[in-house]
Structures are given as structure tokens and as C-alpha cells.
Amino acid sequence: MIAKPIVLGLGLAALALGSPTLAAPAPLPAPYKGVYQPQGVDEIGMWREDDESERRLAASPLVLRDEKLTSYVKGVLCEAVGNDRCNAARVYILREPSFNATMSPNGTMRVYTGLLLRVRSEAELAAVLGHEFGHFEHRHGVNGFKSARGATDVLAWAQVLASMSSSYDVRRSYQNLELSVYGSFFRYKRDQEREADLTGLGYLNASQLQPQAASAVWKNLMGEAEASARVRGLKKPNFNAIAFTASHPPDGERATYLSELALPEGASRGDGADRYRAALKPWLPQFLEEQIKLNDFGGSDYLIERLAEDGWTPELWFARGELFRTRGNQRDLANAADFYTKAIEANSNLAPAYRGLGLSLLKLGRTADGQKALRTYLQLSPAASDAGMIKLMVPGGTAQ
């Protein structure tokens, strides 16, 4: 990374210029100006669309309807950005397995379940939510729209003018212009992301939570991407390269500058990991199931192992068993049987673990042991949705 010789007064300006190397922590956020109303036709139009979209969202079956979890997530946002700011946001948890959260101009915040599975503490969650709130506070939505419209306007006019000339040179200049306009448009988007990163970190620095968590989020994501690529036999991802059309700065750069901008004294603060685990506990098995069935072996195994750093639970052993059984090589089945057994040792009433164990053992040729496990599954869960099919695989065909 190249350090720029001139460090501009605020980190914000330096970031906007694309220099991520900064010595000072991210600044405290400016006093909140209160709820704003849309200004100008563009913003008024966007809000109108946004209100309509939120109306549909509120009725959508994709929203996870758990008031307790939703108000917890909202609480973490408030913890990060302060109570006066957080009143501007309405939080919806969406059943989407990817790592994402968004906040739109009218204050609708969408938090994906894939994000909740991936962050491991209140501080990490607050880092992402603070970043999204930063977009909102800087009105990036409307500015991005204007920038895109400006870019396409320029190109449309240029194309008209170029088409009026038959010279090859003119057409080539148009192509050069096109590249340069799109280049600056995507760079503008990346700068918006950096600005939101900085603002998010400013909130975190001013909060009771550990600001170093922001950098950890990106490091974890890189770890997952690497694990996923490794298992798929792909090249190790380059976390420092910027694709021409990238809308976000590279993860490697983000992890570095977020770490540098975090208030050093903040490292001694709590990160709320225990509270986060407790809040997520009722949903963790489901989120894990949703992840495992995405067929990303490396990424899923990485996530499970990261969660297990705080101790293996029956649910985590079970999830790992499911992951290995789903891939289904003979060695995977042997491992799966082992993981299911560990889950059962820790919780002898975990019915689905007996199912997984039974199926794995049957496929390994250990028919008697497999049937025994399936019988236990039927005893523990006689009304299981697949009981009819399982009974066929057990001699006698009944649950006795």
C-alpha cells in the first residue's frame, strides 16, 4: 500500500481520495441533524418508490417474524449509532442466506439472515449496521442515483455526437470516454463505500463496543472465501485487486484501514459476544441448515469451525455431520457418522442426529447399526415428516 505524502485534515477526505493509510482513528460522528425530509424531485421520487417497496416488504413472507430477534438487532444498531439516530431506522430481518445488509433512503434497514450467521458479536454486527447507517446519513442512495444518471447522460449525448461523425477516430474517442466515465462512476461508488466505512467506524469508536470488530468482519469473510475456493479447487481469491466494475473496495484494503481507524483504547471494551450468542441461539440451527444446503462445503465448514471456537455444541456437531453426509464421499460418510455420534453423546435426545447417523451407517455398509439408529430416530420423533420412508428401511417397518 502506498502512503500519500499529504494527509488531509480529516480521514474522510483522504479516504475519498482513495488513500486508506491513516494514522488517526475515525472521527466522532457530527451531531445528528434529526429526521430529514426528501429534497428535490429526485429524492422525493426515490422516497416514494422506497415507501412502496417497504410496504411490500412489511407484508413479505421473506421477513423473519421474530419480534424478539428483530428488536435485539435494532438494539445493537442503537447501541452503535446512538438512540437519536436509530429512531430513523426500521429494521427487517430477511431470510436470505448471503452476507448482506442494506439501508435505503427512507430508513428501511434490511438485515439478511446470512449476515447474522456470519458475525459473531454485537460489535461485529454493529460495525456492519453502522456502515449501512452511514450510507443513509450521507444520503448515498440519491447521490449514487444522480451520479449514475449523470454518467449515462454524458454517454448518451456523446454517442449521439459520435454517430454523427463517420470518422473512426471519433468513435474510438467515444469508446475511451465510455471507459473513463464508467471507471469514474464505479470509483465514485467505491468512495461512497469507504465513506460509509469511516462513518460506521466513527459510530463504533464513540460507542461502548469494541471498534476493532469492524476489521474482524472482513478478515472472517476473507477466511470463508478462501476456504470455499480451496475446496472447490479454485485459485486463492485476490483480496487486494479492484475489478474495473467493483462497487466496493477490496476486502483486504477494508480490513487494513478499518483496523487502523479503530480507536486503540477501544480494544479493551467488550464486544458483546456472549449476548449475541444468546440472542441467536434459537435460530442458529436453522441458519446453519440453510447454509449447509447451499452446497458450499469449504465455506460452510469454515463457518461451523469458527462458531465452534467457543465450544462444540450438539447443534454444531450435527450441522457438521449434515455437511459431510450431503457431500457424501465414503470418507465423508465415515466422518459424518463420527460427528453425529458426538452430537448424540452431548445430547441423547437430538432426533435428527440419529437419522443422519443411521443413513450414513447404512451407506457405509453397517446395516444393523444404521437400522438401530433409525429405530431410535423413529422412537424419538414418531411423527417425523419422513417417518413413512424411514420405516421402510427398518425391518418390521414400525417404530417399535
Add this chain to the structure above:
Amino acid sequence: MNRQIAISLAAVLALSASEVSYAHSLKKQGEAVQVADSNMTVTPSRDWNRLSGKVGKQTESWTLDGEQLNDVTFFGGIEPGKPLVKERSKKHDPLPKFTETTLLVEVPELLEGTYRTYKELAAFTLGASAPAKFLGRDGVRFAYEFTDRDGLTRKGEAYAVIVDKRLYMTAFDAPRLYYYDRAIAEFRALTDSARL
């Protein structure tokens, strides 16, 4: 000039003629037809539309009102080691595979994994599965439900059987509201008529 028009017209006609083979086609009531490039035949009890697009190598889709409204997919003998539908990218977005060791009881999970991965869904629920006859053999019938990115919840039902290590399946999904109930009986009749 006239000659140019004639040439252009010929080109247009040639194009439209070559497109005929890709167009949707009508499957008439009572006529037995082979489906999904396989030996599986069905005899529809009413007219159906066959969609021209294919989601996978040995698949075929039929509909009454449109792809998103009621969608029957035939899987005609998926070989071991193959996914149910064509992968967008074998390397970057691999789909779960049907294997020689896949048990009939695991077929619902295979369909679930395929849908989730292909559509990047979190909202998918497997319903009841039970033994059922399909293609005259012992197979499985199962129900499922998922909410697609369009926010619409769809219900589904599928029948599957493994014959000579190959997977044969018919799957039907349609919006939970109205369309599912409207066509489920037609789908079951179609499945009952399937022969190998």
C-alpha cells in the same frame, strides 16, 4: 432494391423457420409422448404446453398457464454424479449431485439443496414425504414450499424413483395461492400416466 427486399425476407423466413424447433409446443390430450430425452412417456389427460427452454440435460418443463404459475418438470433418468439441473458454473456455483449412494429418502434433500443453491434461497421447507408408486415401482412422494426472490410463496410436490441407478422424477410447483390447488390434480394425473 426488390432483390434486396427478397433477400431480407428470405433471411427472416429462414430465421423464423429455424426458431420453430425452439418454440413452445402443444402436448395434446390422450397422446402418449416421450419426455426429457428419456424412455419415460406420459399421456396427458388434457392439453399442456411444453416450454422450449430446458433447465438441465435430461429435463423438460410443461405448464398450463406459464412457467412461473404452474411448472411441471420431468427429470428423465439423471445419471450418478450429475446435478438435477444445469450448473451455471461447475467451478464457482456447483450444485449438489445425485450419486450412486443417494437413498430414496435423501431425494427430497437433493431437490431442496438444488433449489436453495440455484436460487440462493433461505426460505425453503420440506414437507411430508411418504412411500408412493411411481413408474410402477416403489418410490417417494414429497411436498415442499419455498419463497422465491419475487416474494411469492410456491408450493410443490414431487414423485421420484431410482431405476437402474438413475433418478426419475416429476416435480410440480406453483404459487400457493390459487394456482397450486388449481393444477395439482392435473399434475398427479400426468404423473400417474408416466411409464418407463
